[in-house]
Amino acid sequence: MLRIANLTAHYGAAQALFGLDLEVGKGETVALVGANGAGKSTLLKCLMGLVKPSGGEIRLDGELVSGRPPAWMVRRGLALSPEGREVFAHLSVEENLELGGLALKLPKKELAAGKQEVFARFPKLQERRAQLAGTLSGGEQQMLAMGRALMARPRLLLLDEPSLGLAPLITDEIFAIIHQLARAGTTILLVEQNAARALSASDKAYLLANGRIVEHGASADLLGDPALRAAFLGAASHDNPAASRLGAAGLTNIRLEKPDMRQQNFMPAFASEEALQRHQLAGLQWTVRHAWEGSSFYRERLEAAGAPPESIRSLEDLRRLPFTTADDLREGYPFPLRAVPFEQIVRVHASSGTTGKRKVLCYTQKDLDDWTHFFARCYQMAGVTPLDRVQIAVGYGVWTAGMGFQLGCEKIGALAVPVGPGNIDMQIQFLLDFQSTVFCSTASMALLMAEEIHRRGIADKIAVNKIIYGSERSSRSMRQKVSELFGGAELFDITGLTELYGPGTGIECPEHDCIHYWGDYYILEIVDPQTLQPVPEGEWGEMVVTTLCKEGAPLIRYRTRDITRIIPGTCSCGSPLPRHSRIKGRSDDTIxxxxxxxxxxxxxxxxxxxxxxxxxxxxxxxxxxxxxxxxxxxxxxxxxxxxxxxxxxxxxxxxxxxxxxxxxxxxxxxxxxxxxxxxxxxxxxxxxxxxxxxxx
CATH class of the missing domain: 3.30.300.30 (ANL, C-terminal domain)
Incomplete structure (x- = not known):
């Protein structure tokens, strides 16, 4: 939408901008971050025609617009909310808003409709519509300045220091509105000294110092990458501002509460398929010996199959091992498959099955640590960062879902909002109040929420950009509908079952054409449900799993009854982890x-x-x-x-x-x-x- 090339600007003999290059795409929120005097406001004034550039060019939708007058720029779709608000103090709130649409020469009916849209977004302004603007608080004046700019119905909204001089709570409110505008599709160029605020609210950013761009890139990378933070934001900027380029330029208000953001990596370090197979063989040998020595159930089965631990010399020997089924878990209730002494068990979880006795699994502390680690891997693959707020709308208690989602969320450093299932009104309220960016639920719950968001007309008022769902099958049309009604959120299908730790044993990658599963924690086989023989790679069959390091209740060739297929080859997302298709159905008649x-x-x-x-x-x-x-x-x-x-x-x-x-x-x-x-x-x-x- 906007392209700036080699832009320079002067105030008399003093040069303010030195060859700036900048781009803003349609629907993006782009931040300009820098200290006082960095040239941020000058750049916006050049865009609006308030300052004439001394060199370079400005193009809007490909058209050269450098040096055009402000009213012309407004009619082309630009609007500015200026630094310091600059409201007309002796005019009412309503009169200030009407001035915002002046350049468009709107008919009275359209002007009235525009004011109602602003009042709907800023209820405080409606309460004070007849009040003189000069008597408003600083936060209310900022809302008025933004509302006045919105009266011009901008395609590109320029916001100059919206948090300047405001209390933290008011700043929270202003930035919540900025998020809402972005969700509604408004393209925003945001100038802001507060780097943490600006980077958290934007898609990409340009860091300015002394009239020059010193760095640019994706905002999440600039804010979260430890090397970039040290170089451009300063890991210790509070105590030593000069430790960063921006700090040396006078920017000292950067406060980042999570100093180790993005330093954790939960992906395995395997360089090849051969390395993974070596790891799996060692894990298989450990599991068979652990089960043989710790579980009377497994020892009896392994002896009957003629498969003692010493006989496992290759991954091919996996086929010699006996199958385990859900019936084995029910018959062994309440501690089926237990392979450790009771004093090592720290928790139990149970499935939601309803055939008499539940399938109960016991966990050691290492089991819980492993589960937490690879659940954090799921969040990492979905692009969740410590900047996210994760609303967890799945069941807590004896079921595994809630605990898994929460432990993984906290491990990766994101903010957890543990709401639990159901209660649509509370879910909606929390989406609005907490501005959750990630929503975790079952597939049907996600669809129910999507319909309710659409019914209430609040898609542009929430901040959800990712939905992580599981537990149920979902079709392409259902996924598309959920995404659209959530305002374009990206969906990630997460897999898992109680017997295999719980949810989080695999997740859809950003390519959205497969499920990556954690082959370093379990081996996955696909067998014919009738013959129980392995099917050729790529063909559909029943998923059978064998754990590689699970202590409390190891699984050996456990029949999950889920129908899927192995996808051969390497994924285009770049991950070396193996993958399977989304779950197609069940080999039994479970509903x-x-x-x-x-x-x-x-x-x-x-x-x-x-x-x-x-x-x-x-x-x-x-x-x-x-x-x-x-x-x-x-x-x-x-x-x-x-x-x-x-x-x-x-x-x-x-x-x-x-x-x-x-x-x-x-x-x-x-x-x-x-x-x-x-x-x-x-x-x-x-x-x-x-x-x-x-x-x-």
């Missing part, structure tokens, strides 16, 4: 409904205990078009000889038992005995129409 695993067999058990119901039933799963809410409808036969008049009492009792035992609500429809289809083979009981297009 995932509103975050709860439900087995049809558990529904069968419930229905058989209600006198008056028959043995035949169907489960219909649908998704509402508007809200994205999942619905379950059970169609059940009455028992032979049971009159239709008993339907109300039977429906009431069935609803009660389903809610009590499965923790979900379903719609119940009773039909006559014999009206549902029979089959010689296994009857189809589940009809899931929630996802109708491709998932990968």
């Amino acid at each position: 995932k409904f509103r975050g709860v695993n439900i087995y049809p067999s558990s529904i069968d058990t419930i229905l058989s205990a209600v006198p008056g119901l028959g043995s035949e039933y169907q489960i219909h799963l649908t998704r509402e078009e508007g809200s994205g809410r999942d619905n379950m409808r059970l169609v059940i036969e009455r028992a032979q000889g049971v009159a239709a008049s008993r339907s109300p009492e039977l429906i009431h009792e069935t609803l009660h038992q389903i809610k009590k035992q499965l923790l979900v609500t379903a719609a119940i429809e009773l039909v006559d005995y014999g009206s549902l289809p029979r089959s010689e083979r296994k009857s189809q009981r589940v009809f899931d129409s929630r996802i109708q297009d491709e998932i990968v």
Whole structure:
């Protein structure tokens, strides 16, 4: 949108700008950071036509606009909120706003509509619309100056020192509004002395000193990279301002609360596939010996398979090991697969399954440390930094989700907002109040939130730019809808299961065409669900996992029942970590409904205990078009000889038992005995129409 080339400016004989080159793309927020006298305000005045450049050129949408008068620039889509606010003190708030649209010569109706838009964004101005501008507080005057600029309906908004002279709380409010404007698509060129504020609010930045650009690049890199911070912002600028170029130029108000930002790296150091395989073989040998020595269950299985620890000499020997299943975990309740003494166990977690006894897993402190480490790796791959605010909207308690998301968030140094699931009103309030930049939830919760954000019309008032979701399958159309209604947020599918630590065992990379999984923590096989033989690389099958360093409850060839495929080759994102496709489905008949695993067999058990119901039933799963809410409808036969008049009492009792035992609500429809289809083979009981297009 804006291109500045070799720009120079003078005040008489004194040169203020020395050959500046700068670009602003459509929809970007670009920061100009520098001390007093660096040339920031002069540059903005040159753009607006208030100061005529002495050299170089300014192009707007490719058109040369250097030296054009201010009113002409306003009509071309530029507007300036000047340093020091410069409101008209003896005019009312409303009159100041009307002056902002003067150059456009707007009709009264459009002028009134513009004022209402400003009042909607700045409610305090509406309360004081008749008040003289000179009687407003400093923060209110800054809002008025920004509102006056917005009256010109700018495509490029120039903000000159918006935080100057304001208290910290008011500054927070002003920068929240700047974030909102950026989310709404306004292109912003932000001049600011407060480097931390400016860099946190922008996409890219130019650092100015003495009329020259001394550095430029992505704002997150400038603020977070330790080498750049030391060079241009100063790691100890509070005590030694001269330690940085900007500090030497007089900039001393840089305060960065997290001094080790971006220094942590959670990615493995493997240089080749061979190095990873050597690591996996060592981990496999350790796991088999650990299970042999610590778990009576595994020792019995390994002996029966003729696979003692000393027989594991290559990764090919993995196929000699016996499979482990979810039934093994349930039968071993409450401490299945335990391979360490009880005094080494520091926590247990359980799955959300509902087939009688839950699948419970125990953890040592090392297990928790490993889980935290690779969950932080997930955040790192998704581009989350210590500057982010992560709103966690998944379940806490005995389930693994909430703890995993929070521990990983805190490990990477981001701010955690642990809200938990549900409570849409509170979720929305926190998105607005805390300006969360990352939202973590299930796929259906993300869609529900997206619809609510759209319904309330607040997409431009929130700051979410990334959504990390898991637990459920999601189609391309669903992902696109969530992204659009969240205002263009980037989606990352995260994988995991309780048996394998919890969520965070892999995540979608920025290329968005695969899931990278942590091959340094577990081996992934793809087998045919019927024959249990490995399938050729690239073909779909059931995911089987073997842990490499899990102490409390190691997994050896655990059948996850998830259907996916290995993607061969190296990813275009540059990561050497192996990858698989998004989860396509299940090899068993498990239903995932509103975050709860439900087995049809558990529904069968419930229905058989209600006198008056028959043995035949169907489960219909649908998704509402508007809200994205999942619905379950059970169609059940009455028992032979049971009159239709008993339907109300039977429906009431069935609803009660389903809610009590499965923790979900379903719609119940009773039909006559014999009206549902029979089959010689296994009857189809589940009809899931929630996802109708491709998932990968």
